[in-house]
Amino acid sequence: MLSTEDIEAIWLTIKLASVVTLLLLIIGTPVAWWLVRSRAWWKGLVASVVALPLVLPPSVLGFYLLLAMGPQGPLGKLTQATGLGSLPFTFWGLVLASVLYSLPFMVQPLHTAFEAIGERPLEVAATLRASPLDTFFSVVVPMAWPGFLTAAILTFAHTVGEFGVVLMIGGNVPGQTRVASVQIYDHVEALEYSQAHTLAAVMLVFSFVVLLALHVWRKQPSRAH
Amino acid sequence: MAEIQARFHLAWPSFTLDVNLTLPGRGITALFGASGSGKTTLLRCLAGLERPRQGFLRFHGELWQDGQYSLPTHRRPIGYVFQEASLFPHLTVLENLRFGLKRNTQARPADLEAAIELLDLVPLLDRSSVNLSGGERQRVAIARALAVRPSLLLMDEPLAALDYARKQEILPYLERLHDSLEIPLLYVSHAPDEVARLADYIVMLQAGKVLAQGPLLEILAQLDTPIRLGQDRGVVLQAQVIEHDHQWHLMRLAFDGGNVWTRQHDLPVGRKVRVHILARDVSLATRPQIGSSIQNQLQGVVDAIAADSHPGVMLVRVSVGASALIARLTKRSAEILGISVGQPVWLQVKSVAMME
Numbered sequence: 001m002l003s004t005e006d007i008e009a010i011w012l013t014i015k016l017a018s019v020v021t022l023l024l025l026i027i028g029t030p031v032a033w034w035l036v037r038s039r040a041w042w043k044g045l046v047a048s049v050v051a052l053p054l055v056l057p058p059s060v061l062g063f064y065l066l067l068a069m070g071p072q073g074p075l076g077k078l079t080q081a082t083g084l085g086s087l088p089f090t091f092w093g094l095v096l097a098s099v100l101y102s103l104p105f106m107v108q109p110l111h112t113a114f115e116a117i118g119e120r121p122l123e124v125a126a127t128l129r130a131s132p133l134d135t136f137f138s139v140v141v142p143m144a145w146p147g148f149l150t151a152a153i154l155t156f157a158h159t160v161g162e163f164g165v166v167l168m169i170g171g172n173v174p175g176q177t178r179v180a181s182v183q184i185y186d187h188v189e190a191l192e193y194s195q196a197h198t199l200a201a202v203m204l205v206f207s208f209v210v211l212l213a214l215h216v217w218r219k220q221p222s223r224a225h
Numbered sequence: 226m227a228e229i230q231a232r233f234h235l236a237w238p239s240f241t242l243d244v245n246l247t248l249p250g251r252g253i254t255a256l257f258g259a260s261g262s263g264k265t266t267l268l269r270c271l272a273g274l275e276r277p278r279q280g281f282l283r284f285h286g287e288l289w290q291d292g293q294y295s296l297p298t299h300r301r302p303i304g305y306v307f308q309e310a311s312l313f314p315h316l317t318v319l320e321n322l323r324f325g326l327k328r329n330t331q332a333r334p335a336d337l338e339a340a341i342e343l344l345d346l347v348p349l350l351d352r353s354s355v356n357l358s359g360g361e362r363q364r365v366a367i368a369r370a371l372a373v374r375p376s377l378l379l380m381d382e383p384l385a386a387l388d389y390a391r392k393q394e395i396l397p398y399l400e401r402l403h404d405s406l407e408i409p410l411l412y413v414s415h416a417p418d419e420v421a422r423l424a425d426y427i428v429m430l431q432a433g434k435v436l437a438q439g440p441l442l443e444i445l446a447q448l449d450t451p452i453r454l455g456q457d458r459g460v461v462l463q464a465q466v467i468e469h470d471h472q473w474h475l476m477r478l479a480f481d482g483g484n485v486w487t488r489q490h491d492l493p494v495g496r497k498v499r500v501h502i503l504a505r506d507v508s509l510a511t512r513p514q515i516g517s518s519i520q521n522q523l524q525g526v527v528d529a530i531a532a533d534s535h536p537g538v539m540l541v542r543v544s545v546g547a548s549a550l551i552a553r554l555t556k557r558s559a560e561i562l563g564i565s566v567g568q569p570v571w572l573q574v575k576s577v578a579m580m581e
Binding site for chain 2: 123125126127128134138139142145
């Protein structure tokens, strides 16, 4: 069965994924909206940077982040100067890394959803006295609602499944950075195969249920549109 | 009358809009022209949905655009009806109608009620906006634009996406609107029947430029106007139903200067209608005709003559009371009859198209 450490790791994973999903909803939404609406020439540049974690080996991303967060890195200097302390091997360091790593999983579904709305509803809203911000919340968000759900689920699931970046940034601090994927790795390293099995099965079922739920949700006859 | 002053210059790779207009502050103004003539672009400039670099727009003394300055669309007191109804799919009919009302301090619930009543929307209010027919959807869109209590109403071919039957369903509502509306309505259309039926004023656009403009009935009666409603030249007269002849299924329409018989329609005596009389359906005679199948004969005086597009024919304008009709005849007929300005003539009107 699951040990106390296993359960602790699962809780930590859920906490990490929840915080990251919430932060990415706040960060990813304006980024996706900007990518859809902007006509700036450097839009392609931003889009590529956002998509980079999709193709980059996690260890590469983790390595650069570790350098940046380290005592000599620009981020590390900033966090120390502002009294936040050092980020590597802490929960919040992990959060920062995960936000970057999971960014495309939030931005891309939102981008698709925003793009599908098109120009017309925004124009209609403007002729009905809605300011751009008002239009965003009263027209865009309700119309892109399935996109938000997909993005949040994918981000959450992807953060749960993270391993390489965690190992580079967070290491293996119990209760701080030892998430489920790392815990499985530890079990295997220690040749505790039955414990690795249990935890791995939990992860497998979780991932499967998430994808199944997403599939069912998308298949559902559309309610309001 | 000059309540709207608009000057726009907009250059796209394949299209240039270059207009300088003064439009009346009341009644229905048709922006008329073929596809690609710039009607919709002009309307979008007026709404602020298109931002030409060079432009000037003043509405009732209020500056909406001047060079770089442009009042954002959501701050302009307009109502806009798009070609496709574009209702918000996540809202019900009533919520769609209330969308603008909630955001406009000028609007009052009474405006919404009036709009709902004008367009007969009570049975639809609780419906989802996606389960409506095309005609119903467009009625909701028109009411939604009216409910914000606009000072200027803009409609971009609101009937173009509808089939003939749906179009006939909406037109009476637009006519009712015409009678009750106190604000100017700019109506983009390429359909001659809609323009003949609704417009007070017409702006004819061609390749991004204004070809001609003026009060519709007057301008159609000018021989040198380039405006045609449809393929042939003709005049539109404002008339009124004055008599039904049930035996022969005919009805008599009176206009300022005379009256004509036409096929009977289900319209009450007193109803105002517009009729379209084409130049090719009018012939001239120097004496009243006996033994002719054409029953509509009017007496008038020739007041202008002009060449037509073909060298064999010419156009003759005849004033009949306060109205004018245009006849097309061959130059040979004109020569034989000795048609000249000031001459009294009899007109035979073969066909009167009623716009209803």
